[in-house]
Amino acid sequence: MSDNILEDMNELMIQRRDKLSELRKEKENAFAEKYKVTHHAAEVESNFAELEEKEVRLAGRLMAIRTHGKASFADLVDMSGKVQLYVKQNNIGEDRYEFFQDLDLGDVVGITGTVFKTNRGQISIRVASFELLTKSLRPLPEKFHGLKDKDIRYRQRYLDLIVNPDVKETFVIRSKIIKEMRRYLEDKGFLEVETPMMHPIAGGATARPFVTHHNALDMDLYLRIAPELYLKKLIVGGFEKVFEINRNFRNEGMSYKHNPEFTTMELYQAQADYHDMMELTENLISYLAAEVLDTQVVEYEETEIDFTAPWDRITMVDAIKKYAKVDFSAIESAEEAYELAASVGVKPEPGLSYGEVINEVFEERVEEKLIQPTFIMDYPIEVSPLAKKMDEDPRFTYRFEAFVYGREIANAFSELNDPEEQKRRFEKQVEMREAGDEEAQMMDYDFIRALEYGMPPTGGLGIGIDRLIMFLTNSSSIRDVILFPTMRPESNE
Structure with missing residues (x-):
């Protein structure tokens, strides 16, 4: 990574820790104990007809937030997949909406809401309330480029999976x-x-x-x-x-x-x-x-x-x-085996047996x-x-x-x-x-x-x-x- 990128990463981490400090001053729990979940993202998608306008409770990680004035759309990801959230100020109140807008990608939240379909036909959840379950203190990789570095992917498998x-x-x-x-x-x-x-x-x-x-x-x-x-x-x-x-x-x-x-x-x-x-x-x-x-x-x-x-x-x-294109069945000695190996460009180490030479030719050719x-x-x-x-x-x-x-x-x-x-x-x-x-x-x-x-x-x-x-x-x-x-x-x- 370049120094500039490291500086940006550090600045983003500082900003997130500042947010954590503010949450603690306001007695807001940034690391909750648990959240009662009734459904997962994939169930909302696959059982829409059954769940339409029914209340569901999900928990997952925020992977995208798109704000449009007094309403926002967000992507919530759990083990089963992704579902879209519709968060409107009129539904959750001005203070909670401001709090939602201050969340970061990677934060883990629990939401309660009803299942519906947007005008564009997107199955979504109309959020009635939410809780911050875990504050993420490190920024995720930039979404358009993702995590490509294999060394980082293997070392930080948790990030790779996210x-x-x-x-x-x-x-x-x-x-x-x-x-x-x-x-x-x-x-x-x-x-x-x-x-x-x-x-x-x-x-x-x-x-x-x-x-x-x-x-x-x-x-x-x-x-x-x-x-x-x-x-x-x-x-x-x-x-x-x-x-x-x-x-x-x-x-x-x-x-x-x-x-x-x-x-x-x-x-x-x-x-x-x-x-x-x-x-x-x-x-x-x-x-x-x-x-x-x-x-x-x-x-x-x-x-x-x-x-x-x-x-x-x-x-x-x-x-x-x-x-x-060589036939080892026609010979019996190690010396002959070495000659056959050499004829196809294989040079086993000295001192090997008939069978060991055959095995080397097999492995190489x-x-x-x-x-x-x-x-x-x-x-x-x-x-x-x-x-x-x-x-x-x-x-x-x-x-x-x-x-x-x-x-x-x-x-x-x-x-x-x-x-x-x-x-x-x-x-x-x-x-x-x-x-x-x-x-x-x-x-x-x-x-x-x-x-x-x-x-x-x-x-x-x-x-x-x-x-x-x-x-x-x-x-x-x-x-x-x-x-x-x-x-x-x-x-x-």
Whole structure:
């Protein structure tokens, strides 16, 4: 902001505080305790025939005031929407009318009045009385330009919600999506559970964790990167279908599709495999789109995305063959894999395995081309330490990821339930960690012990709720669908 704008803002704030001082001198309560509300703005609009010339009581924020001599029109905004107020001196008295004219945009008021329609056909409320409920001490952004600065919008989400109604609608849709997701899973027999947010061992995913310290126990704990291992322990314990919707925390880079804390839905089902998880994923998401948006075809950044089930299915190797024009199924060694990668301009770091090279080629040459919902199946074992290996080719696992518009939104396995094999996989991860890979998983002996009691064949699925909501609300950044995204602290200046 320029110095002149800051000076204007400060002057306006001073004026509002002066008004507050005057109100207090006159014993006028500028911060009321409550106001009895009988209706909301949207009800007045939708039920006009029923409410015409009936008394209503509303509360909301003044977002516009237009004065015409001894009468004024104003816009009152509440959670449901906007309604026009008609405030006339003859109806409320000269003193109260002067008081109304002295109100500022952003002030919260309660009004009592009757519903009517103006000569121009505008549904309005003829105000009989009003109360100042909260004095706003900061001016709102200028209405013709609004609040455009994204940094301010994300930091001051409360202001963003006040002046940008479409932002509020995004979060209403988010709430509906999560509500319907719960309903769908519960109707399918899944039980919602809660597992720890602080873990003694960071596990369940390949990621760098946040570390905290518990003073009473004098031990470090990790904010969870995934609930996976705890949820699978519940399957061992006899639950057959469980799910959890909650936050995960990963100490990684930030981008338009990454926030350090994010919301996921993770579920596990006994006697199921990754094919069952594919069917569940496509049916769940197509249901959410239809139920919340009333369509399964949505527009995202000027591209139509069709979530209608069934979705395309293709193995990782075949996807590379289709989009990058190289065939990894014809080779077996890491050396040959490096040569194939180089032939399409991919240069993996030295020392990677056959499967790790394949995964890098996929990420660099294929992901961005997966626009319509697609299941990429059969991931290399090296990048899937918790997935069951394939009987027909032990280099790969029964795992898939779902992609939309080049971005992963879901990850699922036929879960590894052989405790000895799981221990070997963990040991490999520990070697990688000791070699400097901070994202490699740790050894979890309690999880191995749980598997030794016997986990039935199980399908597991995780869906990134934030990314899914980005697509269903046409939001270009993950920060647009998280109410309070992680930001750098504001400078003192």
